[in-house]
Amino acid sequence: MTMPFVDGYLPYLLARASHLVSGEFHRKVEAAGLSVPEWRVLATLADRDVCTVGALADITLTKQPTLTKLLDRMTADGLVERRREGAPDRRQALVSITERGRERARPLLVQAAEHEAQVLAAFGASQGDQLKETLRRLIALHARR
């Protein structure tokens, strides 16, 4: 009652904006037969050669046990591979995307870029760039450690 929780509170505005903007695209993800967490993993791995489980959990904003079990399922589906050799630290597991995963991700990566372009166009490209810059700064300010 003393706080306009819904409309003036920065954490809520961030959450709502994220929910709305991503939600639009997430419909396309599900239409493509992937869950949102699966999409996040594939999109992240599409970029890089390999990634440790911990780093992937961090990037995909997922808790580690949740990710481990998601990776179990995605491995069973042939979307990703996990191996324990080759890491500098033998506790780590290295995850990489498979060719099959890449094929599934490819059209969505295109659609994601299109969706972002639409959002930015509607918003105004320069304002959009400025928002991105602002968000990067906010993120840097709150990065752990």
Add this chain to the structure above:
Amino acid sequence: MTMPFVDGYLPYLLARASHLVSGEFHRKVEAAGLSVPEWRVLATLADRDVCTVGALADITLTKQPTLTKLLDRMTADGLVERRREGAPDRRQALVSITERGRERARPLLVQAAEHEAQVLAAFGASQGDQLKETLRRLIALHARR
């Protein structure tokens, strides 16, 4: 490979910023013995007299069946009340916070305001206000009609 998913993609920047900023406060929520969804419900209801289940689901960014079951638990815990009389539409259920819920929410509402103030202070108040304004615009642009 063609897309800098992690660092240049607006939906991801929004999600990450939201995750980091809210994550800090969510630790206090759990320390107070509430789950994040419970906190969202209480914070929303603290402001208003009553709210329909649907509106509450929308505001708290929760799917309706998820919210219904959360409300079952919160009702059992005496944090909220749900009734079907009094609504203009008899399909609706009206949810309100109880005195007990208010007591549990109160200290967290204070901490939430403090946390936001810290975030804004570190970020720069004017930049913070500008970010809020920008987010409101982005939200308005994507609100489901």
Add this chain to the structure above:
DNA sequence: AAATAATATATGAAATTTCATGGAAATCAG
């Protein structure tokens, strides 16, 4: 007004997520 469609919430079964903890490997203190 009857029939049909749409909306608000609830519910059961299945799937996922979470918490707490385990084991293995690396790092640190003495």
Add this chain to the structure above:
DNA sequence: CTGATTTCCATGAAATTTCATATATTATTT
């Protein structure tokens, strides 16, 4: 070095979330 601590990932059991659908009510057609 040795033992204590910490870090990384996995796992079982419990809790939550989700999907599909049911039920009740309201809105729209015809």
